[in-house]
Amino acid sequence: MSYINQIRKKIGHDLLIYLGAGVIVYDDGKILLQERKDNSKWALHAGGIEVGEELEETARRELFEETGLKAGNLELLGIYSGQDRFITYPNEDQVYMPGIYYICRNFVGDLRPQNEEVKQLKWFKITEIPKNIHEPNRRVIENFIRKISKE
Amino acid sequence: MSYVSDIRKKIGNDLLMGIGSGVIIEQDGKILLQKRADGLGWGIHAGGLEPGETFENAASRELLEESGLVANSLELFGNYSGEDSFLTYPNGDQIFFPTIVYVCRDFSGKLKNQKEEVDELRWFDIRGRLPEPLFSMHARLIKDFVEKELKNELY
Numbered sequence: 001m002s003y004i005n006q007i008r009k010k011i012g013h014d015l016l017i018y019l020g021a022g023v024i025v026y027d028d029g030k031i032l033l034q035e036r037k038d039n040s041k042w043a044l045h046a047g048g049i050e051v052g053e054e055l056e057e058t059a060r061r062e063l064f065e066e067t068g069l070k071a072g073n074l075e076l077l078g079i080y081s082g083q084d085r086f087i088t089y090p091n092e093d094q095v096y097m098p099g100i101y102y103i104c105r106n107f108v109g110d111l112r113p114q115n116e117e118v119k120q121l122k123w124f125k126i127t128e129i130p131k132n133i134h135e136p137n138r139r140v141i142e143n144f145i146r147k148i149s150k151e
Numbered sequence: 152m153s154y155v156s157d158i159r160k161k162i163g164n165d166l167l168m169g170i171g172s173g174v175i176i177e178q179d180g181k182i183l184l185q186k187r188a189d190g191l192g193w194g195i196h197a198g199g200l201e202p203g204e205t206f207e208n209a210a211s212r213e214l215l216e217e218s219g220l221v222a223n224s225l226e227l228f229g230n231y232s233g234e235d236s237f238l239t240y241p242n243g244d245q246i247f248f249p250t251i252v253y254v255c256r257d258f259s260g261k262l263k264n265q266k267e268e269v270d271e272l273r274w275f276d277i278r279g280r281l282p283e284p285l286f287s288m289h290a291r292l293i294k295d296f297v298e299k300e301l302k303n304e305l306y
Contacts, residue, residue: 018168019168
């Protein structure tokens with residue numbers, strides 16, 4: 001049983017704090033986003049750290065689980081915390097999840113969206129990012145585009 | 152009431168994940184360490200994020216609470232997770248607290264240790280011997296910092 005499932009049995013929907021790690025997959029002017037099943041928003045590939053894990057491992061694991069891609073080199077984009085990182089899930093579970101995001105420019109594998117969490121995976125030109133972005137990812141994607149535009 | 156003490160009422164000693172934020176204070180080739188009152192050794196000034204709090208705020212708040220110092224600027228040093236972020240306290244509480252670490256070289260205020268959590272604050276020369284034992288959760292980051300500073304001094 002996972003940490004989250006176990007602690008949820010005792011705290012119900014109450015606020016839980018944990019750290020997440022995520023990946024921006026970038027190739028040829030495009031980023032890969034996933035349409036989430038829970039809120040139908042476009043999001044980065046990310047998830048919570050597991051006990052004993054290194055953050056970079058979390059990022060690699062989540063990317064692989066959600067997209068089928070294996071990350072090559074990961075470059076730190078930044079660490080994000082603050083008011084825009086509260087989430088209430090459709091089942092009413094509340095979390096505060098600060099996160100660390102990495103940029104991945106080289107990867108291998110075939111796109112294979114995770115059945116339980118991902119509706120579809122799609123490449124978007126950084127000039128044509130969809131409007132309905134998963135809120136905790138908005139600032140991250142904006143910072144990334146600003147950074148890339150300077151390169 | 153803090154997040155941790157609140158949730159402990161519901162989960163007892165069970166494993167609790169959280170997020171730590173801490174500061175390495177450096178001045179003139181010395182780092183400031185604190186001897187923890189819980190007997191777990193010497194560490195940096197750090198603590199857990201409260202709901203909605205930013206990493207920078209948590210680091211500055213913990214620094215002020217534990218040492219009396221005010222951080223004027225923080226630079227990101229690194230993130231520390233993995234096996235050494237896991238700990239069982241003497242009272243049986245289990246935690247896994249990956250930690251974001253800043254370096255602060257510009258600070259003000261007067262050293263004043265927080266009585267409940269800190270036995271002693273002391274400066275250590277990075278070229279000298281570090282105190283023992285180092286707090287298990289901070290040992291790797293303190294050694295990494297010292298190694299990096301010594302390398303920078305060479306060039």
